[in-house]
Amino acid sequence: MVMTHWMRTMHDAILIGIGTALNDDPQLNTRHLPALPSGEQRRLPRPVVLDSKLRFKPDCKLLKNFREGTGRRPWIITSRGSFDPLKHRELANAGARVFITDSVDGSLSVDSILFTLRQQGIRSVMVEGGAQIINSFLRAKVAHSLVITVAPTLVGKEGVSYDAEATKKFEYLSTEKEGRDTVVVFTSAK
Numbered sequence: 001m002v003m004t005h006w007m008r009t010m011h012d013a014i015l016i017g018i019g020t021a022l023n024d025d026p027q028l029n030t031r032h033l034p035a036l037p038s039g040e041q042r043r044l045p046r047p048v049v050l051d052s053k054l055r056f057k058p059d060c061k062l063l064k065n066f067r068e069g070t071g072r073r074p075w076i077i078t079s080r081g082s083f084d085p086l087k088h089r090e091l092a093n094a095g096a097r098v099f100i101t102d103s104v105d106g107s108l109s110v111d112s113i114l115f116t117l118r119q120q121g122i123r124s125v126m127v128e129g130g131a132q133i134i135n136s137f138l139r140a141k142v143a144h145s146l147v148i149t150v151a152p153t154l155v156g157k158e159g160v161s162y163d164a165e166a167t168k169k170f171e172y173l174s175t176e177k178e179g180r181d182t183v184v185v186f187t188s189a190k
């Protein structure tokens with residue numbers, strides 16, 4: 001988890017799906033890292049949640065941290081087709097900024113998401129999960145590297161499965177042991 005927090009400092013935004021937001025109530029910050037000697041705060045990435053039906057909870061930790069001044073304002077990307085002004089107002093009042101984008105086959109379009117983020121000055125995105133989001137980004141062939149942590153836990157069908165075609169462009173780079181976990185890195189060949 002500490003490695004994940006270091007990786008978060010290297011990106012402008014950390015992106016998750018609403019499944020992860022609802023199941024884990026994550027904070028997407030860098031709180032497990034040692035403080036800087038200057039006392040300055042480490043670079044905090046922008047939390048971004050893909051949520052086409054605005055199911056994001058106004059009392060979640062991301063919004064609580066923002067309201068208390070310990071986290072950046074979360075951005076929610078939602079669908080033009082199912083936009084609900086009441087839910088929008090509730091989330092905006094709780095502190096979220098909502099962006100509306102296009103959907104393709106019932107899912108938010110990865111190209112439109114990246115275009116929206118780029119317009120806001122975001123130049124690097126760490127896609128943290130969960131499985132459905134990772135699959136969408138792999139299928140869209142927009143990832144430059146894949147960092148896979150193998151933990152000694154059997155998860156069965158709950159694990160991330162993926163299309164072999166979607167990962168063809170990646171080349172193996174390195175393997176590192178981190179305590180009980182093994183971190184395997186692939187980079188984009190093209």
Ligand SMILES: NC(=O)C1=CN([C@@H]2O[C@H](COP(=O)(O)OP(=O)(O)OC[C@H]3O[C@@H](n4cnc5c(N)ncnc54)[C@H](OP(=O)(O)O)[C@@H]3O)[C@@H](O)[C@H]2O)C=CC1
Pocket residue numbers: 016017018019020021023024050051052053055106107108109110128129130131132133134136
């Ligand atoms: N071990 C790890 O490193 C991590 C594990 N996780 C685990 O993953 C689990 C959640 O995974 P999962 O259930 O797959 O949910 P996801 O977090 O992947 O969210 C999926 C939901 O996001 C919405 N969505 C919007 N746009 C897209 C898109 N383009 N592609 C796919 N989904 C989109 C959809 O909901 P809607 O239609 O409502 O918009 C969809 O149901 C959690 O329980 C968490 O613990 C998560 C992160 C990291």
Ligand SMILES: Nc1nc(O)c(N)c(N[C@@H]2O[C@H](COP(=O)(O)O)[C@@H](O)[C@H]2O)n1
Pocket residue numbers: 001004020024025026027028029128129149
């Ligand atoms: N345990 C763990 N190890 C990793 O390497 C991970 N990337 C994750 N991912 C997700 O982190 C979230 C919780 O962390 P924060 O509270 O946001 O710091 C949660 O969504 C995990 O699924 N987890």
